[in-house]
Amino acid sequence: MVKISVLANQVAGEHRTAITPSIVARYTKLGLSTVVESGAGSAAGFLDEAYAAQGASIVDRKEALAQADVLVTVRPPVPADLMGVRKGTKLIGGLAPFADPARMAAYAELGVEAMALELLPRTTRAQAMDILSSQANLAGYHAVARATTELNRCLPMMTTAAGSIAAAKAFVMGVGVAGLQAIATARRLGAVVSATDVRPETREQIMSLGAKPIFEEIQDGDQLTAAVGGYAGEMSEAYRQRQAALVSGHIAQQDMVITTALIPGRPAPRLISDAQIASMKPGSVVVDLAAESGGNVEGAIAGEMVMRHGVKIIGLVDGPSQVAVDASNLFARNCYNFIEAYWDKSERRLAMPTDDALIEAVTLTRHGEIVHPRFVQAAAA
Template identity: 85%
Template sequence: MVQISVLVNLEAGDHRVALTPSAVTRYAKLGLSTLVESGAGLAAGFSDEAYAAQGAAIVSRQEALTQADALVTVRPPAAADLAGVRPGTKLIGGLAPYADPARMADYASLGVEAMALELLPRTTRAQAMDILSSQANLAGYHAVARATTELNRCLPMMTTAAGSIVAAKAFVMGVGVAGLQAIATARRLGAVVSATDVRPETREQIMSLGAKPVFEDIRDGDQLTAAAGGYAGEMSEAYRQRQAALVSGHIAMQDIVVTTALIPGRPAPRLISDAQIATMKPGSVIVDLAAESGGNVEGAVVGEMVERHGVKIIGLVDGASRLAVDASNLFARNCYNFIEAYWDKVGKTLAMAADDVLIEAVTLTRGGMIVHPRFVQAAAA
């Protein structure tokens, strides 16, 4: 019988787990068994007893490694933490290949088939497997929730016997999954919300959530480079300068700014400079969701809150992890959907053809070699 294993997440500060008790039930219905390293779900609020009640076997780390046909993971484990894993075992989940390309050589030397689900294309077929979207959605929510705890005023307009309080203003920069959720959350909390993005087509999405789009007009000669897979690309320098001028005037009036702009495989674009921060009101809050990738905000510190010109800047890390129950359930469902899509119900095996478009997109290593074209070139450089 094919066995799916999950290990204790050893990444400091990340409380998520890639296999939850509800996912155990789903795997069992397919005919797969599950092995859970004792304590793997505790940080996310799932006890060993909860897993066992759904039919999972609670085992040691060594048993989970040596008996697994596939390992699901939220964060990329170090090679040393996979000692004993069988060659050919599939390592599926969040592997952060851009963050540490050298790790792929380690996975290749172990003989595992490493599959990074964050490399899935933005297609209809892959949507239910998309770990980036499910986790970004929660991160966008948490960014606004965190900002409200640091802001020195309330968000909604209030009318009291002592007078009225005007609504706070929130500005979201980057209208992907995280940005859209940040807009929706700030709106639900009563803020006056505006947003911007390098993609003009997001204007309608912003308006559909009741927010104001903030865009510089595109002129002849402007080049907005699109990235593969439905992600945002980069602005041309001419557009960047005009947009920066527009944003400079806009952020000076904001109480909360949330930045979410990322470019896969490259440092996050700088959206807010120190000079722009200096124009904001003291007590305002900026949340940088791209801090780990270089940061959208000058002066942001990964995992910390700093103050510049009286403005609080939060370099938010693991926003989804702070909502570990929901984040784990969504992540586990993404992994299940990926595995279920390649489950041969007749042969009772995983049928992951190397030439399948999604398998090609996510597979980093196979047969002791780095096989993903993008990272083969990086390793050879």
Template identity: 65%
Template sequence: MRIAVLAEQAAGERRVAATPETVKKLIALGATVALERGAGTGASIDDAAYAAMGATVSDRAGAIADADILLGVAPPVPDSLAGAKRGAWLVAGLNPFADRARIAGYAVLGVEALAMEWMPRITRAQSMDILSSQANLAGYKAVLDAASEYGRAFPMMMTAAGTISAARVFVMGVGVAGLQAIATARRLGAQVSATDVRSATKEQILSLGAKPIFVEKVAGIEGEGAGGYAGEMSAEYQAAQAELVSGHIAKQDIVITTALIPGRPAPRLITDTQVASMRPGSVIVDLAVEQGGNVEGSVAGEVVQRHGVNIVGHRNVPSRLAADASALFARNLYNFLSAYWDKDAGRPVLPPDDEVTQAIVLTRDGQVVHPRLTD
């Protein structure tokens, strides 16, 4: 069983799909590991650290040749996998809805593409969930990015010259990223509030010491989607939320938006009019900018100013913490491979009737097989 660790080729991608720690563990399972030269450079890991754990280091063609499993972070271009043997697994974040032609390209190559971001949110798969591990870091980094753009202090400070008020931070969307943003802003001393379409998150917000901002008296709207993700709101709920949020946003110094719906454009949470209601020098961080954005006027890859408000739209936020993001991502992949490792076969085996198998396998035997991509 030969496992290849690919160097990332996407612009701005600094993460790596294996670390020396996970290479050692994979070898202990019985695999051999080949690393594409320089794969860990963006995450501050040199080739020698991998070699010390038993990996061989070569160019891309050498790493791919005869590999049974290809590990990556971002989806590779199919042409970059030339030389991969038919039936090899491609295990990475593949963003299937963004480019279906790319998924079809994997099928033509004959590789079995496994989309790790489609890992089901079930208890036994939590340690394999790349979305959660990366979103946790994104929520943390969003607060630091906001603090960098904000021209004032976060905590209340009482000095001989007078008192500085605490920054008011509003988090919209209380998934993994939102919860971490709340916790981080609280640690920095901000006055934090948060909202979500899922009423079950109210207790989570309170447990972190933040104030929940929720629409009341709109019956039957819970916002729960499949797998614990947010669903789409009704028109009635959207109108009620817009009215509530508009008044609240105008009083905030920093707003962090994190709302995503799988397979759909990010919901619009903040309009240009609401941006204009904030005082000059305020900051908005749009973590959904790469999927269309939660904020009107946000631009992917840029920090723009509208009505005196700085709107932060950094791409690939976890990659801005490449060392830690790589460590967590690599453990997710190792946890997945080790959970399905068959000692007799000397390799991982995915049972066809397994819930994880059915959720993540996109291509097999030269065909796109996932129902979400074939319906």
């Protein structure tokens, strides 16, 4: 029987797990046996007893590695922690492929078949396996929750015997999955919400959530190239300057700003300057969800809260981990959906053809070599 394993997380501050007790039952029904390192789910509130009740074997790390045909993970394990894993074992999950080329080379040397689900294309077929979307959704939620606890005022409008309290103003920069959830969460909490994005066509998405879109009107000659595949065409320098001036003036009026802009494999774009922070009211809060990738906000430090010009700047890095129960359940389902899609029920084995579009997109290493075209080129350079 094919065995799927999960290890206890070794990353400080990470509470999620890639297999939850409810998913053990699904793997069993599919025809796989689940092996769990003792304590793998405890930080998220999933105790060994809950796994065992669903039929999982609870073992130590050495056995979890030795028995694994498939190893699922939230964060990329340090190669030293994989000593004892069998060659050919499939390592599936969040592998942060752009962060550390040496780690990828070490995976190849260990002989594991590493598959980074972050690299899944944004297609209908891959949607249920998309760990970036499921975790970004929770990151957007937690960004607002964290900002609310640090803000020196309440969010909703209130009417009291002593007088009225105006609603706080929240501004979301970047309208992807995290940004959309941040808009929705701030709205639910009663803030007056506005948002912007480099893609002017996201205006309708912003309005659909009850927020105000902050965009300069497009004039003749503003768009230099046509939009393709749902992405914005390149805008003229004149438009970019007008938009930057509009956003800069808008930021000065906000109580809370959430930035969410990320570009896979590249440093995060700078959205807010120190001068713009200085224009904000003392006591305001800025949450930077891209802090680990260089930051959208000048002066943001990953994993820390700093004060600049009386404004709190939070370099948020552990949003999904702070809601570890839900984040683990979603992540575990993503991994299950990926594995289930390639499970041959008649032969009770994984069938992952190398020419399959999704397998090609996510596979980093195979047969002792780095095989992903993007990273083969990087290693050669």
